[in-house]
């Protein structure tokens with residue numbers, strides 16, 4: 001039965017949208033477990049992330065694969081109802097208040113999802129309360145924040161302080177193009193990242209998986 | 210000649226000599242300060258987005274206090290009122306949707322759909338007027354309001370341009386100083402990728418409808434040359450400002466860059482150069498992998514601005530044929546000390562500016578987070594240490 005979806009992962013890695021969608025449809029028609037297909041697609045996303053880390057893939061490939069994944073999941077999700085997705089853990093992510101740059105954040109979120117985490121994406125221009133509420137509600141061990149504007153690094157420091165003051169047991173990861181060790185120290189974050197795959201690396205450390 | 214006229218001429222010569230890759234009397238300073246200026250002058254962001262006299266006043270205040278070669282700012286490129294007049298759905302402004310001291314926000318989306326390509330290619334202006342504007346402005350719900358909103362918007366635009374022209378005269382006469390550029394344009398790929406199709410849209414188009422995308426990029430070449438010359442009101446003394454977005458590393462893979470980004474950008478820059486108009490190639494982010502290609506441009510046709518590009522490589526590959534600018538890290542201006550900033554500028558002067566063709570500036574646009582004493586250190590170091 002599995003042969004309907006043979007090559008599903010490779011089709012995704014090869015960015016062949018029509019082939020991916022055909023295979024998913026064929027798989028569903030033939031009664032392949034949707035969760036098996038999701039796993040194959042996730043494996044594809046992990047491979048794509050690795051290729052990006054090695055400099056073989058660029059943002060265009062990441063974005064294209066994200067769009068294909070979205071279309072494939074739209075076919076699969078209705079069939080997944082009732083099936084328990086096994087996640088490695090919950091991660092809250094968002095772009096900090098005042099900043100609307102979201103391309104980087106979206107890619108980080110996509111790779112984290114691909115790697116099997118449950119990602120709660122709060123969008124852009126996110127204030128402290130919203131981060132705090134989401135971490136509490138989901139008991140998330142990891143909070144990831146994106147910041148592109150240097151002018152929003154100070155507000156990010158305030159957000160991190162508010163998170164700490166709220167007494168939450170959560171590791172804070174920050175990322176963006178002008179983020180470095182100095183910014184991490186200044187803002188009081190636990191980790192920092194400057195590329196999308198850094199997010200996955202840190203998540204692996206935090207969740208041990 | 211009055212003192213101010215002499216000063217003006219001195220500064221202009223210094224700037225132009227550097228852009229012509231020569232050695233002026235000292236390294237010129239051009240600072241790309243945006244919201245920094247509002248904070249320095251004590252205005253809220255709402256004030257500078259909505260009151261154009263205050264926006265301009267920010268620049269006045271700075272040039273009264275600091276000895277720089279070109280006018281920084283004004284801080285806001287936008288005029289909130291124009292967008293309010295037409296009911297822009299793609300922008301949020303301080304004092305309206307946002308608190309009064311918050312940065313404006315742009316909502317990126319695929320305002321142009323993949324299905325729109327054919328109409329766009331056939332007649333872009335017509336498509337913009339009949340399809341795009343109604344789609345992205347609330348005031349276009351009925352023709353009566355649409356007409357009024359366009360009249361209000363255009364009137365606002367003209368008033369703003371008039372005030373800027375007036376300010377330009379005053380800067381020259383009273384302070385002996387000129388703006389760092391005249392006119393603005395974009396890479397055709399950015400026109401489509403930033404505003405019309407959005408990043409996701411254009412990335413999909415490269416895979417799904419490459420021919421239409423290429424045709425649309427071609428259509429934009431003449432338009433973007435014309436737009437540059439028109440917004441510069443024909444001036445060819447100062448360079449044209451071209452902020453470059455989606456061509457930085459690692460947006461596109463090398464084949465995509467060669468096929469979709471570069472050919473039409475090159476045509477726009479060459480087209481402008483034929484009119485005698487130089488381009489300030491404001492390379493946001495990292496452009497290191499593309500330096501060899503950029504070197505194909507006619508000598509002196511651009512000033513290559515360095516944000517996160519490898520400065521050493523830029524100097525190696527472009528130096529001697531093109532003026533370079535920038536590279537003082539924004540995080541250094543925020544978290545560093547004046548000594549560290551000063552050391553960084555000295556290093557740039559020693560290693561990059563040494564044989565001319567260099568303009569001092571920060572890597573990226575300077576926002577409110579930069580420390581005043583660090584901006585001062587940058588200026589003072591250049592004035593003292595940058596003398597050839």
Ligand code: B12
Pocket residue numbers: 059098099100101102103104105107108144145146147148149150151173174175176177178192193194195196197198199243286312313314315317403453454455457492493494495516539572573574575576
């Ligand atoms: C595209 C862009 C825009 C788009 C944003 C569209 C969108 N939907 O996001 C538009 C045109 C709307 C825009 C607007 C503005 N922008 Co802008 N923009 C850029 C640009 C060109 C690219 C950013 C980008 O998307 N890169 C691609 C993504 C994928 O990369 P990334 O975001 O860096 O993310 C990667 C890593 O940083 C990391 N990462 C990011 N987040 C996270 C989070 C975690 C947890 C981890 C682990 C990793 C991580 O992984 C990502 C993938 O590898 C940059 C310059 C540049 N090349 O960096 C300027 C830039 C960021 N913008 C800048 C500015 C000033 C502005 C404006 C203020 C412009 C103005 N004055 O008119 C407005 C701000 C509006 C606002 N309130 O936020 C400046 C900031 C300067 C500064 N001092 O901070 C920059 C640096 C340009 C410059 N050199 O001056 N911008």
